[in-house]
Amino acid sequence: MAAAPAKPATDPGLAAHVLARLGFGARPGDVEALVSLGYRRWLDLQLTPPPGDDPATATRLAAAVLRIKYNAGDPAKKQEWPAVDEMRPLATLAQPIDQLWPLLADRDKHDGAERRRPLLETISASLIRASYSEYPLRELLVEFWHDHFNVDAWDQEQVAIGLPSYDRDVIRPHCFGNFRAFLEAVATSSAMLYYLSNRSSRAGSANENYARELFELHTLGRAAYLNDKYDRWREVPGALQGKPSGYIDQDVYEAARALTGWTVEDGTGIDGHRKLPATGRFAYVETWHDGYQKRVLATEFDAFQPAMADGRKVLDLVAYHPATARFLCTKLARRLVADEPPSGLVDKAVAVWLRSRKAPDQIAQTIRVIATSPEFAASRGQKLRRPRALIAGFIRATGIEMTPTEGLINEMANAGQRMFGVPPPTGLADNTDVFVGTNAMRRRWLILIGLAENYWGTGAFQPSARMGGTIPTARAAAAYWLRATAGQADPEAVAAIAGSFDRPSDVPVGPRGNPDTEKRLARIAALAAMAPGFQSC
Amino acid sequence: MTLTRRHILTSGLAGSLAALLPVPGLRHLAFAQAGAAPRPLLIVLHQRGGCDGLNLISPADDPHFIEARASELRVLTDGADAGHALANGPAPNIDFRLHPAAGGMAELYQSGQLAVIHAAGLTDSTRSHFVATDMIEHGVGDAASLDRTQTGWLMRSLRSGGGAGVTAVSAAGSPSGELAGLTGTLAVPDLGGGLAPAGGPQVLAVLQHLYAQGESRAAIAGRQALAAMGVIDARLPRDPKGQLIAYKPDDAAHYDPAQDFARPLKTVAQLIKLEIGLEAATVDIGGWDTHEYQPGRFKSAVEKLSNGLTAFWNDLSPYHDRMIVVMVTEFGRRLRSNKSTGTDHGRAGVMAVLGGKVRGGRFYGPWPGLEADKLDEGVDLAVATDYRRVLTEILEMQRGKRLDAVFANYAYPGPLGLFGDRPPPKA
Numbered sequence: 001m002a003a004a005p006a007k008p009a010t011d012p013g014l015a016a017h018v019l020a021r022l023g024f025g026a027r028p029g030d031v032e033a034l035v036s037l038g039y040r041r042w043l044d045l046q047l048t049p050p051p052g053d054d055p056a057t058a059t060r061l062a063a064a065v066l067r068i069k070y071n072a073g074d075p076a077k078k079q080e081w082p083a084v085d086e087m088r089p090l091a092t093l094a095q096p097i098d099q100l101w102p103l104l105a106d107r108d109k110h111d112g113a114e115r116r117r118p119l120l121e122t123i124s125a126s127l128i129r130a131s132y133s134e135y136p137l138r139e140l141l142v143e144f145w146h147d148h149f150n151v152d153a154w155d156q157e158q159v160a161i162g163l164p165s166y167d168r169d170v171i172r173p174h175c176f177g178n179f180r181a182f183l184e185a186v187a188t189s190s191a192m193l194y195y196l197s198n199r200s201s202r203a204g205s206a207n208e209n210y211a212r213e214l215f216e217l218h219t220l221g222r223a224a225y226l227n228d229k230y231d232r233w234r235e236v237p238g239a240l241q242g243k244p245s246g247y248i249d250q251d252v253y254e255a256a257r258a259l260t261g262w263t264v265e266d267g268t269g270i271d272g273h274r275k276l277p278a279t280g281r282f283a284y285v286e287t288w289h290d291g292y293q294k295r296v297l298a299t300e301f302d303a304f305q306p307a308m309a310d311g312r313k314v315l316d317l318v319a320y321h322p323a324t325a326r327f328l329c330t331k332l333a334r335r336l337v338a339d340e341p342p343s344g345l346v347d348k349a350v351a352v353w354l355r356s357r358k359a360p361d362q363i364a365q366t367i368r369v370i371a372t373s374p375e376f377a378a379s380r381g382q383k384l385r386r387p388r389a390l391i392a393g394f395i396r397a398t399g400i401e402m403t404p405t406e407g408l409i410n411e412m413a414n415a416g417q418r419m420f421g422v423p424p425p426t427g428l429a430d431n432t433d434v435f436v437g438t439n440a441m442r443r444r445w446l447i448l449i450g451l452a453e454n455y456w457g458t459g460a461f462q463p464s465a466r467m468g469g470t471i472p473t474a475r476a477a478a479a480y481w482l483r484a485t486a487g488q489a490d491p492e493a494v495a496a497i498a499g500s501f502d503r504p505s506d507v508p509v510g511p512r513g514n515p516d517t518e519k520r521l522a523r524i525a526a527l528a529a530m531a532p533g534f535q536s537c
Numbered sequence: 538m539t540l541t542r543r544h545i546l547t548s549g550l551a552g553s554l555a556a557l558l559p560v561p562g563l564r565h566l567a568f569a570q571a572g573a574a575p576r577p578l579l580i581v582l583h584q585r586g587g588c589d590g591l592n593l594i595s596p597a598d599d600p601h602f603i604e605a606r607a608s609e610l611r612v613l614t615d616g617a618d619a620g621h622a623l624a625n626g627p628a629p630n631i632d633f634r635l636h637p638a639a640g641g642m643a644e645l646y647q648s649g650q651l652a653v654i655h656a657a658g659l660t661d662s663t664r665s666h667f668v669a670t671d672m673i674e675h676g677v678g679d680a681a682s683l684d685r686t687q688t689g690w691l692m693r694s695l696r697s698g699g700g701a702g703v704t705a706v707s708a709a710g711s712p713s714g715e716l717a718g719l720t721g722t723l724a725v726p727d728l729g730g731g732l733a734p735a736g737g738p739q740v741l742a743v744l745q746h747l748y749a750q751g752e753s754r755a756a757i758a759g760r761q762a763l764a765a766m767g768v769i770d771a772r773l774p775r776d777p778k779g780q781l782i783a784y785k786p787d788d789a790a791h792y793d794p795a796q797d798f799a800r801p802l803k804t805v806a807q808l809i810k811l812e813i814g815l816e817a818a819t820v821d822i823g824g825w826d827t828h829e830y831q832p833g834r835f836k837s838a839v840e841k842l843s844n845g846l847t848a849f850w851n852d853l854s855p856y857h858d859r860m861i862v863v864m865v866t867e868f869g870r871r872l873r874s875n876k877s878t879g880t881d882h883g884r885a886g887v888m889a890v891l892g893g894k895v896r897g898g899r900f901y902g903p904w905p906g907l908e909a910d911k912l913d914e915g916v917d918l919a920v921a922t923d924y925r926r927v928l929t930e931i932l933e934m935q936r937g938k939r940l941d942a943v944f945a946n947y948a949y950p951g952p953l954g955l956f957g958d959r960p961p962p963k964a
Contacts, residue, residue: 196828197828197829197877197879200829200876200877201875201876201877202876202877203876204876205873205874205875205876206875206876207828207829207875207876207877207879207881208828208875208881208882209826209828209829209879209881212664212665212881212882216665216667217667222665222667222668225663225665225668227662227663227664227665228661228662228663228679228680231914249664249914252664381753382754384754384755384758414710416710416711423585423586423823424585424586424666424667424826426667432754433711433712434710434711435711436711436754436755436758436762437707437709437710437711437712437722437723437724437725437762438723438724438725438732438761438762438765438766439710439724439725439726439732439762440710440711440724441758441759441762442732442734442735442762442766445734445735445736445740445744446734446735446736449735449736449740450735492746493746493747496742496743496746496747497743497747500739500742500743501739523736523739526736527740527743527747530740530743530744530747531747532747532748532751532753532755532756532759535755535759536753536754536755
């Protein structure tokens with residue numbers, strides 16, 4: 001040991017803020033571990049996780065089951081399936097899309113619940129990962145990108161079937177990676193090709209759906225949509241130098257043409273003699289592509305380019321556009337720092353984003369500059385926890401052995417977070433306004449009581465074991481759980497919680513081993529988490 | 538003060554809230570006073586995603602229309618799928634037809650309660666859902682005004698009407714943009730489970746303490762939620778054992794065919810009947826963003842819309858004279874269909890106004906036509922009636938005065954004549 005005690009590199013208050021904001025909250029010991037590791041080192045480890053889940057989380061995912069129940073098919077309708085009611089592992093998470101795709105065709109062999117199953121398993125896995133992963137920042141970014149590249153798997157069965165692949169092969173591997181590469185993975189995913197209907201876009205009268213949202217929501221952003229100012233491409237400032245400051249409808253129309261032929265192997269007929277195989281994988285169909293010359297963002301596209309070259313050129317143009325850097329950095333700062341992101345911070349992030357635009361860790365570099373900024377450090381408590389973070393944060397604080405159920409998944413939706421189920425392509429907003437409605441607040445509180453008291457069969461809670469085995473007074477228990485959830489125990493909150501039982505607050509809450517004792521302690525933990533302190537992060 | 542379970546039980550939910558919480562919103566949730574002038578009631582029905590007004594109400598025999606679209610994206614004049622003929626259209630030589638799945642709306646039109654404003658919408662040239670929605674919710678006509686306007690038009694109309702406080706509800710998970718800026722807006726998708734916090738009186742009492750003060754977003758939101766919840770929940774009918782009695786619509790109202798659109802409508806109807814002082818409500822109906830496979834998807838959305846609107850109307854007969862439902866959408870869709878049997882984002886859409894004092898059974902506003910030189914940017918039905926004109930007329934009729942502040946910088950050209958004398962109702 002050195003003679004002079006080393007000053008801790010990281011303030012415990014900052015550590016608690018980091019764990020709440022760049023993850024889902026602290027488990028016992030997490031703050032101390034981060035302090036001793038140092039924030040920079042912690043952040044480096046979080047930004048470079050090994051591929052796949054950490055071993056403990058992988059074990060949980062492998063052991064997790066989710067009930068599936070449906071009635072036997074109706075023979076009168078030629079439905080062949082037997083009734084099912086079983087606790088089934090999350091088997092679709094690892095399955096390639098071509099193994100799941102036949103569920104769509106064999107409609108007389110499978111109940112609709114089997115086609116929704118990949119969606120529910122993906123939600124279940126996302127709750128397990130948020131609650132237990134050693135790499136919570138990755139899980140947070142995975143959620144951010146799922147919102148950014150939103151798909152609605154509750155609406156279309158093809159999107160539900162494609163969701164495990166979308167999560168596993170598209171979102172997760174790219175969440176800290178290079179944005180241009182990410183964009184092409186999204187553009188060629190069956191989930192997005194179905195959700196924004198590019199898979200049915202054909203030369204002649206292209207479907208503009210994906211192309212429009214590619215510009216407005218995935219890349220340049222609405223601030224760069226200049227259609228109310230300019231009618232023709234050459235009028236856009238910078239266009240004649242090949243660097244237009246924004247885009248207009250003509251760019252959307254042309255980009256839609258460039259992306260025709262990008263589709264899904266879903267069994268559709270190509271012509272009288274050929275049809276696509278039904279695998280759910282990406283396909284490029286030359287005869288559906290509009291091959292003539294185009295102009296996107298003031299850049300000429302020659303006629304009849306090689307396969308996919310037109311679409312890839314569009315992705316280059318939008319991915320590397322300065323407006324995209326600003327739009328994405330603003331969104332990241334809004335999610336990670338504040339609803340109204342400080343403009344100085346966004347400027348710094350934009351510089352890093354642009355400088356690293358060809359780097360394989362472009363997004364990680366950008367997050368690092370945001371997360372180490374003074375603006376981030378000063379933003380403690382300014383965001384509202386999203387419902388998923390409320391669940392995961394409570395599980396981390398309490399150590400409940402939680403396995404998600406449909407009941408919990410439904411409550412998360414009632415509280416405002418219907419995962420993979422937001423119909424408009426904006427996805428769930430990064431700001432907090434959407435989570436503070438009358439009913440949403442009520443549902444947030446309900447989630448905490450429900451987890452503590454096992455309303456939905458997600459797992460029993462043994463609070464006294466967590467608290468070291470001795471039975472505390474109500475007052476001590478309230479203080480313990482306020483600290484464990486919100487990081488501090490306000491005396492008035494302690495008094496309000498401890499004094500709400502029909503018994504004195506300064507004697508042990510009950511005899512050891514008595515179920516009522518555990519119930520009271522669980523109620524105290526839930527009430528502590530219902531306080532404003534834990535609702536914020 | 539230490540709260541015990543007994544204390545809460547004896548004082549009751551609303552009583553305990555009123556006694557404990559210095560909540561500004563609570564006072565404003567005043568109950569209707571007997572003998573007071575009836576409050577206006579405005580329900581904004583927002584078709585999310587951009588409803589294809591040309592497929593909802595088609596200029597069915599216009600040759601330009603027939604040229605531009607496959608028959609399955611048009612309402613037809615004959616055959617098994619012929620649409621409902623609407624008299625008193627905006628162009629004397631064109632047969633305007635309502636979608637065949639909108640039988641309920643056709644009856645409301647024919648009975649003179651529903652008026653149609655075709656070729657209505659935003660004059661700005663955006664084809665973005667999100668920009669257009671923001672403009673319509675905030676009540677502005679251009680992007681520059683949007684940057685300056687933080688509040689929703691419906692919220693401003695309440696304030697300028699003098700009714701400061703909680704008088705509005707969004708039948709959704711979060712407040713609609715039309716009500717942005719209004720403190721304490723109720724946002725409840727349904728009242729089926731009541732509105733008390735889970736966990737009983739103990740939890741409620743603790744929440745009241747925990748949220749009594751503090752200025753964080755969470756603290757403010759929780760305080761507002763508790764206030765609104767207390768008032769509403771206390772008025773929900775319960776049986777002698779304290780169990781909630783499910784909402785029972787009027788016998789004339791058949792909500793089931795409206796499917797999931799019934800839920801928000803029933804929520805609003807129930808809140809209206811609870812007489813909590815409601816003056817405004819927003820209800821959303823989705824399913825209109827029909828870039829592909831429009832025929833089936835559009836029909837399904839129209840069925841929900843028409844059945845829902847009819848059930849809601851029939852559920853609220855005693856309120857018809859003070860009630861107006863206005864239907865808006867962010868934009869209409871492209872005149873020419875794409876090769877996915879769908880339509881992309883366009884310009885003008887269709888608005889509809891339903892109410893006991895509406896001079897319905899006819900169209901209002903000019904019809905710009907679908908000739909090539911009449912189209913907006915050469916591709917879309919042009920906007921002939923600014924959506925703010927319709928909204929201004931409704932607000933001024935309901936409030937009985939000019940409301941210049943609601944749509945700032947909008948040069949209101951005067952009323953379309955949506956309201957006026959109608960034959961007295963039959964005895």
